Amino acid sequence: MKVGEDIDLGKDGIIARKAGKSYLDDLIIEGEVDNTKPGTYELVYKVTIDDKEHKRKRLITVIDENV
Template identity: 75%
Template sequence: MERRLERTVYFIVPENTSIRVGETININSDGIIARKAGKSYLDNLIIEGHVDNNTPGTYDIVYKINIDGKEHKRTRTITVIDENS
């Protein structure tokens, strides 16, 4: 069991979410877990994409990390909603 845990990669990003026009959202490393065998890999985190919180729409944020030569990628979708439309 211990040997299997040494190989297990935990790469977790925040859930998809919706915000209102003008509301801010952080897409940085807050709330992200990137670990293997008790070691954090957040220093290697790459975040791609942006959210225009003034324009309604759907935005994909891609979080990538390289652990032991293998790229792991997760996508988070942020939806900006205009409640006046």
């Protein structure tokens, strides 16, 4: 993404279900993205299902096209 752009880092597009039951309400998103500073930011999406933690990492890169 470009510096200053907005990005939806929420739960849209995330699948967190097992055997037809949704666990989306239990999803925890850790990390932050500062869209005003170039860099690479890591987010961790995690949810516990049947006493087992599942997590996925997502890298977001903010670039300044004026540099």
